[in-house]
Amino acid sequence: MESVQAIKQRFGIIGNDPKLNRALEKAIQVAPTDISVLVTGESGVGKESVPKIIHQLSHRKHGKYIAVNCGAIPEGTIDSELFGHEKGAFTGATQTRSGYFEVADGGTIFLDEVGELPLTTQVRLLRVLENGEFIKVGSSKVQKTNVRIVAATNINMFEAIKKERFREDLYYRLSTVEINLPALRERKDDIHLLFRKFASDFALKYKMPTVKLVDDAVGLLLKYRWNGNIRQLRNVAEQISVLEQNRIINGTTLKQYLPNAGNNLPAVISTTKPESDFSSEREILYKVLFDMKSDLNDLKKLTMELMKKGSVSDVQKEHEHLIQKIYGEDDQDSIKTNTVVDDLEVLSIPEHTETIENKTLEVEDKYHFAEEIEEEETLSLHDKELELIKKSLERHNGKRKLAAAELGISERTLYRKIKQYDL
Ligand SMILES: Nc1ncnc2c1ncn2[C@@H]1O[C@H](COP(=O)(O)OP(=O)(O)OP(=O)(O)O)[C@@H](O)[C@H]1O
Numbered sequence: 114m115e116s117v118q119a120i121k122q123r124f125g126i127i128g129n130d131p132k133l134n135r136a137l138e139k140a141i142q143v144a145p146t147d148i149s150v151l152v153t154g155e156s157g158v159g160k161e162s163v164p165k166i167i168h169q170l171s172h173r174k175h176g177k178y179i180a181v182n183c184g185a186i187p188e189g190t191i192d193s194e195l196f197g198h199e200k201g202a203f204t205g206a207t208q209t210r211s212g213y214f215e216v217a218d219g220g221t222i223f224l225d226e227v228g229e230l231p232l233t234t235q236v237r238l239l240r241v242l243e244n245g246e247f248i249k250v251g252s253s254k255v256q257k258t259n260v261r262i263v264a265a266t267n268i269n270m271f272e273a274i275k276k277e278r279f280r281e282d283l284y285y286r287l288s289t290v291e292i293n294l295p296a297l298r299e300r301k302d303d304i305h306l307l308f309r310k311f312a313s314d315f316a317l318k319y320k321m322p323t324v325k326l327v328d329d330a331v332g333l334l335l336k337y338r339w340n341g342n343i344r345q346l347r348n349v350a351e352q353i354s355v356l357e358q359n360r361i362i363n364g365t366t367l368k369q370y371l372p373n374a375g376n377n378l379p380a381v382i383s384t385t386k387p388e389s390d391f392s393s394e395r396e397i398l399y400k401v402l403f404d405m406k407s408d409l410n411d412l413k414k415l416t417m418e419l420m421k422k423g424s425v426s427d428v429q430k431e432h433e434h435l436i437q438k439i440y441g442e443d444d445q446d447s448i449k450t451n452t453v454v455d456d457l458e459v460l461s462i463p464e465h466t467e468t469i470e471n472k473t474l475e476v477e478d479k480y481h482f483a484e485e486i487e488e489e490e491t492l493s494l495h496d497k498e499l500e501l502i503k504k505s506l507e508r509h510n511g512k513r514k515l516a517a518a519e520l521g522i523s524e525r526t527l528y529r530k531i532k533q534y535d536l
């Protein structure tokens with residue numbers, strides 16, 4: 114069995130932290146088996162090396178290794194990407210296509226950002242994990258495959274399960290063995306080591322002398338939170354290597370490259386995804402706007418149903434969950450009484466008598482008014498959304514992952530929006 118040191122050298126992994134060593138040891142031990150592995154850890158901690166190590170040290174090493182970023186594939190095509198499709202399965206499916214699970218037969222598939230998989234795809238994945246079976250989109254023929262799955266996620270899977278975004282049974286199936294990579298701030302002894310390595314790599318790359326940190330800069334480096342972990346440290350090392358004329362870097366210079374470094378308050382360590390932690394005003398606004406939009410759509414749906422059916426009690430029965438969602442449980446009784454009283458008076462489909470026809474007009478007018486407001490609202494919401502997305506992408510040089518994290522939405526949702534707005 115290869116040693117942890119040999120693996121570090123082979124895969125360019127820097128650091129001597131005991132938690133990192135334990136994670137690598139686990140990867141080495143589990144590699145020769147076919148056990149599914151879930152790699153966890155914050156963004157930028159180096160999760161992507163683990164599935165490569167596992168594949169290379171397994172009997173599958175001569176088979177295919179396919180890495181799939183589940184968060185970047187649009188929801189509409191992910192089943193076809195993973196499992197393939199039959200000719201004619203959907204518009205544009207002019208050829209039968211093999212999916213990754215067919216192509217990687219005998220090899221390993223790395224499902225990165227597995228927490229972003231749509232629920233319907235999760236069902237298909239569970240079947241593959243349980244008995245190696247899958248069905249192409251648009252087919253009824255069951256196919257077999259022999260694929261080892263390694264998945265990774267930087268979200269809290271228990272939260273995702275609680276919010277019913279991830280199937281619990283699939284989580285347990287995927288995480289037969291879990292390998293957790295420590296955050297950089299938990300690996301204090303490795304931080305300066307990593308910086309020196311990156312500084313020396315960039316000095317070579319840009320043909321400049323290596324930048325060196327003086328003591329106060331090293332102190333700052335160790336105290337900093339490194340929310341983006343090793344990825345962020347590497348970026349900082351690169352920027353300093355390229356931009357600083359004076360190759361001896363003190364704390365004041367380094368501070369300019371570390372967002373919020375001046376903030377000496379104790380950091381609040383969040384264990385949940387930024388999507389739900391309301392950590393900034395922008396995120397709160399963003400969430401409020403979208404909740405409003407969703408409520409508006411629900412109301413629109415209810416109104417249409419009422420107009421079509423003409424009976425409040427029928428609609429109420431059929432859409433109890435929707436009414437509860439909009440008004441909450443506490444208001445249920447008052448809503449019930451109000452709407453039932455209003456039932457025939459306002460919303461019944463009119464007979465052809467003059468008085469009722471007048472009422473219909475009145476109802477139509479009211480609805481028309483509501484429609485206008487709704488459109489205006491949607492338009493301004495879209496504008497705001499577009500502006501937020503544009504600004505965030507600009508701030509992060511077009512890096513979708515960072516922009517999505519800042520906006521508090523998933524990378525896939527951001528991808529959809531970019532397509533929608535043609536950005
Ligand atoms: N121990 C390490 N030594 C050297 N470089 C590392 C180490 N760990 C990570 N890196 C580098 O840091 C960067 C981020 O790593 P990686 O892409 O694996 O992060 P990740 O955990 O997959 O993050 P995310 O959840 O955001 O996808 C890469 O450039 C990688 O090469």
Ligand SMILES: [Mg+2]
Binds near residue numbers: 161225
């Ligand atoms: Mg990754």
